[in-house]
Amino acid sequence: MKLSVSHITRYNFDIPVRRLIQSHRLVPSRCANQRVITWEVNMLQATRGAAFRDGAGDWTETVSVQGPLDAFEIEVTGEVETTDYAGILKDHREKVPPSAYLTPTARTWPSQPLREAAEETLSALEGKPTLEKAHALSTVTAERVEYMPGETEHYTTAAEAFDLGKGVCQDQTHVLIALAQLSGIPARYVTGYLFSASEDHMSEASHAWAELYVEDLGWVGFDASNGVCPDDRYIRLGSGYDAQDASPIRGMVTGGGGERLDVRVKVREGGVEGQQQQ
Incomplete structure (x- = not known):
């Protein structure tokens, strides 16, 4: 499937900032699941710094902007050809061992x-393959944390979302990671895009899902929000231990006051516009 993406992120500062520094992971992963046809990340006034492929196999670039700056906009456009491998991440080169993703973060x-949910889920699956356990944990996540925007914040933890029983893809992904790690399965947070011509699919400005490590298969994606393993409707950007670590854009500013963030995402396939936008 050929997917085209238009992703605009705009920061508006109440008081002009003196300087802005950011780290970007805005380029699709290099793997057999997807092939980049064209891809551009445009920023006016920005100075591009170091760019490298990190140990997790993700492309990272630093940028800086000297102020005074009352607004900053990042425009990402591109086209990617995707292939469905039933959620299995194919030919993705990385140096970080899977065991590193058994360590939880604050989120x-x-x-x-x-703990009780993980034990209850796996009690009936003793001796079963890891893949079957992973699917069961993803199902439990969707059942216990209903997809409901506006109920949580960007800093909400897996424990808080689980207790609340509501959240968005970020919360469901954090919960699935926690359940998997409690079950001895390495798990990590993945960001990217999802094309959906149907409103039945849950998606946000930047979609998120989990990857769990399964023996003999490697990393396998699980989108608890939609109850599927990522297929050719998904574009993978990068991964991390949680939403903060995997964020496509991270940064800091010097000076200034409050800021407002506006994100607009459109994903199209063959001229058909998907539902993923904010």
């Missing part, structure tokens, strides 16, 4: 209710 730290 995926296991609570007692999460």
Whole structure:
């Protein structure tokens, strides 16, 4: 499938900032699941700094802008050809061992209710393959955390979302990571884009899902929000231990006051516009 992406991120500052520094992971992953046809990341006034492929195999670039600056806009456009491998991440070169993703962060730290949910889920699957356990954990996540925008914040933890029983793809992904790690399965947070011509599919400005490590298969994606393994409707950008670590855009500013963030995303296939926009 050929997918085209238009992704505009705009920061508006209430008080002009003196300087802005950001780290970007805005280029699709290099793997057999997808082939970049064209891809551009445009920023006016920005000075591009170091660019490198990190240990997780993701392309990272630093940028800086000297102020005074009352607004900053990043425009990402491109076309990618995707292939469905039933969620299995194919030919993605990385140096970080899967065992590194057994360590929780503050956002995926296991609570007692999460521990009990993991134990209950796996109690009926003793001796079953890891892949079957992973699917069961993804199903439990969707059942216990209903997709409902506006109920959580960007800093909400897996434990908090699990107790609340509501959240968005970020929360569901954090919960799935926590459940997997409690079950001894390495798990990580993945960001990217999802094309959907149907409103039945849950998606946001930057979609998120989890990858769990399965013996003999490698990393396998699980989108608990939609109850599927990522297929050719997905474009993978990068991964991390949680949403903060995997964020496509991270940065800091010097000076200034409050800021407002506006994100607009359109994903198209063959001229058909998807639902993923904010």
